[in-house]
Amino acid sequence: MFxxxxxxxxxxxxxxxxxxxxxxxxxxASCGGEPAFLHEGGGADPWYCLQGGVYxxxxxxxxxxxxxxSDTLEDLYDAEGRVVYRAPGGAPYSTDWWAPELHYLxxxxxxxxxxxxxxxxxxxxxxxxxxxPDGDYTFCGQITDPTDRWAIDGTVVKLxxxxxxxxxxxxxxxDGGQNLYIAHMADPTHIDGxxxxxxxxxxxxxxxxxxxNEGPAALYLKGRTHVVYSASxxxxxxxxxGMLTYAGGDPLNRAxxxxxxxxxxxxxxxxxxxxxxxxxxxxxxxxxxxxxxxNDVSGTGWSxxxxxxxxxxxxxxxxxxxxxxxx
Numbered sequence: 001m002f003x004x005x006x007x008x009x010x011x012x013x014x015x016x017x018x019x020x021x022x023x024x025x026x027x028x029a030s031c032g033g034e035p036a037f038l039h040e041g042g043g044a045d046p047w048y049c050l051q052g053g054v055y056x057x058x059x060x061x062x063x064x065x066x067x068x069x070s071d072t073l074e075d076l077y078d079a080e081g082r083v084v085y086r087a088p089g090g091a092p093y094s095t096d097w098w099a100p101e102l103h104y105l106x107x108x109x110x111x112x113x114x115x116x117x118x119x120x121x122x123x124x125x126x127x128x129x130x131x132x133p134d135g136d137y138t139f140c141g142q143i144t145d146p147t148d149r150w151a152i153d154g155t156v157v158k159l160x161x162x163x164x165x166x167x168x169x170x171x172x173x174x175d176g177g178q179n180l181y182i183a184h185m186a187d188p189t190h191i192d193g194x195x196x197x198x199x200x201x202x203x204x205x206x207x208x209x210x211x212x213n214e215g216p217a218a219l220y221l222k223g224r225t226h227v228v229y230s231a232s233x234x235x236x237x238x239x240x241x242g243m244l245t246y247a248g249g250d251p252l253n254r255a256x257x258x259x260x261x262x263x264x265x266x267x268x269x270x271x272x273x274x275x276x277x278x279x280x281x282x283x284x285x286x287x288x289x290x291x292x293x294x295n296d297v298s299g300t301g302w303s304x305x306x307x308x309x310x311x312x313x314x315x316x317x318x319x320x321x322x323x324x325x326x327x
Contacts (some may be wrong), residue, residue: 245260
């Protein structure tokens, strides 16, 4: 009973921290001397990471993936990119490459990406591998649990010295809603067990347009592990971020995760549909940034999205994102 009780307490604490940051865009200015808003550029589902003193940006290019690198966070978005993999034609993964993520695990680089054969119902998760971040990647194959059901937005979460795969998927064989699932990984390209339900869209703010939980991203702060995810339809102004916090115990048991009952990042009067984030720090580790996409104009949906980078504060290991800053 200890871990479920801890999850409830963490949920209440997280909400208090979240609400304390509701003062808005002034909050990140107290994080340090760097600008609170670095850039805005076209794109969606941005994945930034820092490794070995170099910043990387991983993004889809039609039926493939490209990677940019820069010594500074400010210059990363405008850096020259390199296509690191193109899918062959006529394969189950030839088209609709969505939301690639770049991870450095066990001395190798991996890209996790959703792809299909032109039919959305065939979307599945795939893994690529390379010994350098922007080299030519090798296709490793599909990464899936035994159900082999629709899957997108896969990410890796490290807990207790183990790797876990977290992704957004359908409960059955048809669309109508998306849950977050978690499974243990035998290695960076294989799941070795059943999928377990981690989160379902059971709050009103998770159901705008369609009941959706997607885009999970791990955030590690002062010994705490969070999974920040996107909620509601990505085409709506109400697209927003929710958060799960690990309370200890078996990570496959959803009772050991605390869901904040309110959004941790949501629209304002000038920024709409903020969501699908990743996280990166300054090189000294003292400043935290959230990277996400949002819209400047209400109702522009997928066509109006742009990539944004913004500082956030922390309170006892809980992120306090404040509000999306107007470009």
